[in-house]
Amino acid sequence: MTVETRPPAGTPAGSEDARAAAAESLEDYTLRFAPRSYRTWGPGVVATSALGGIAYLADFSIGANIGLAHGTVNGILGILVAAGIIFLTGFPLAYYAARYNLDLDLITRGAGFGYYGSVITNVIFATFTFIFFALEGSIMAQGLYLGLGIPRWLGYLISTVLIFPLVIYGMKALAKLQVATTPVWLVLMVIPVAYLVISHPDSVGTFLAFEGEGGGGVSFASAMLAAGVCLSLIAQIAEQIDYLRFMPPRTPQNRRAWWTATILGGPGWVVFGAIKQILGMFLAIYLVANVPGAREFANEPVQQFLATYEQLMPAWLALTLAVILVVISQVKINVTNAYSGSLAWTNSFTRVTRRYPGRLVFLGVNLSIALVLMEANMFDFLNSILSFYANLAMSWICVVATDIVINKYLLKLSPKKPEFRRGMLYDWNPVGVVSLVLSGGFSIAIFFGAFGAAVQPFSPLFAVGIALVATPLMAIITQGRYYLRRTDDGIDAPMYDEHGNPSGETLTCHVTGMEFERPDMIASARTGPDGEPLYLSSLALSTDRTGEHVLPAQR
Structure with a gap:
């Protein structure tokens, strides 16, 4: 990968953080998608x-x-x-x-x-x-x-x-x-x-x-x-x-x-x-x-x-x-x-x-x-x-697993393809957050004996059961509207190859000057001096403190 020695003109606050993060994370991909290369x-x-x-x-x-x-x-x-x-x-x-x-x-x-x-x-x-x-x-x-x-x-x-x-x-x-x-x-x-x-x-x-x-x-x-x-x-x-x-x-x-x-x-x-x-x-x-x-x-x-x-x-x-x-x-x-x-x-x-x-x-x-x-x-x-600790861990894992199996594949209220980029997602989704609070909160209360000694040993089963019920219920109540803030990331190139794998095509990040693979990229809300589209990696976008590159929500 090639790194520019100087930041591109007009880069926002946080670009130095983005370049530092990109350089360090080439080995372990700390904050992002693991590229095909x-x-x-x-x-x-x-x-x-x-x-x-x-x-x-x-x-x-x-x-x-x-x-x-x-x-x-x-x-x-x-x-x-x-x-x-x-x-x-x-x-x-x-x-x-x-x-x-x-x-x-x-x-x-x-x-x-x-x-x-x-x-x-x-x-x-x-x-x-x-x-x-x-x-x-x-x-x-x-x-x-x-x-x-x-x-x-x-x-x-x-x-x-x-x-x-x-x-x-x-x-x-x-x-x-x-x-x-x-x-x-x-x-x-x-x-x-x-x-x-x-x-x-x-x-x-x-x-x-x-x-x-x-x-x-x-x-x-x-x-x-x-x-x-x-x-x-x-x-x-x-x-x-x-x-x-x-x-x-x-x-x-x-x-x-x-x-x-x-x-x-x-x-x-x-x-x-x-x-x-x-x-x-x-x-x-x-x-x-x-x-x-x-x-x-x-x-x-x-x-x-x-x-x-x-x-x-x-x-x-x-x-x-x-x-x-x-x-x-x-x-x-x-x-x-x-x-x-x-x-x-x-x-x-x-x-x-x-x-x-x-x-x-x-x-x-x-x-x-x-x-x-x-x-x-x-x-x-x-x-x-x-x-x-088991009560919290089970609540989290069971909520995510339930969302994938039930909300994505059965109810089809959660997008089947995973999304992780800033601007594409809402900041908070009540489906997972509320389900985690309910599952973890009740199971921990049961663990400490709040509902009597007879049910105390079964707090792990309650953590699993509540997560299995609350996660699809919250998706139905919200009708899945808090999953995606946008469905279009502003890039015409396909996200996946002919076998359904994340694409290996690369684009240049406007902030870091580095090449990133297509699934890690998103269009900027800004355009270049001649109106040309600008692209950012998810890593650069996560350190954009001004928010000027974040795409607006789709109506």
């Missing part, structure tokens, strides 16, 4: 990179906590219920990301929330990234303490500082890191657990018979409490989408590989996540049954794998490999948490202020918040934090 990976590489981001060990802690609290059967039921909900809601989001090369914020804008309305959901997602960064950082600190004797407060700091330089270089570097480390991670995790099951078959019976702290049998309420914790991971689909948006165009030649990669790298992550949760539950119960005093540390993944490795090798080697596994897992997921969180904060800040401070500023902000959570020992309150 950048998407050179095959579907398999994209899927492998996306799945590399789910190497986190938090699943083992989550599975351990719910298994010890609610028993094996209730825990597994909760995991399966949560996995089913996450897969079904994640599928339409993953499809839109891979098909139209948009991150979840851009999808959310046109799926019921509006140009500024999706800032609310961006904050929800950013919260997800620093909560899970802190969780994984805590797990790494546990490993450093156990293996090297490093105090936990220092381990928290190391696990944070280590990630910063790895995230600076954007998506290409992250993809290489994920692909390179995945085989080592799989070997370290899978083989020892398989050996433990084969060499100690009685441990399976102990696992299945475990009834948890309450000592009761199968309970739907307990299963739903377990599901609520697992459902906090529903926002993980947004991180998967940060990779899926770089999928190549879908063609008749690559159709099967494209769909396989989209499903595996998108909602398919939850299959692997559920397996890890059940493994974490199994390892925790094995420790409790065989190691005196293990109840105090059975939810720590490093202890779980240390006990497993000790069945295979000398203690010193077992400890070394357990620490290596924890460090690799923490790095693989926390580069994604840090990267996605910095995108979310930057996107929101730039839209609200129309200034671009640089993604690295918010990378520092996100990591600082995570470090504070770690130093506050959030690991001890893991279940409570995740159960509360």
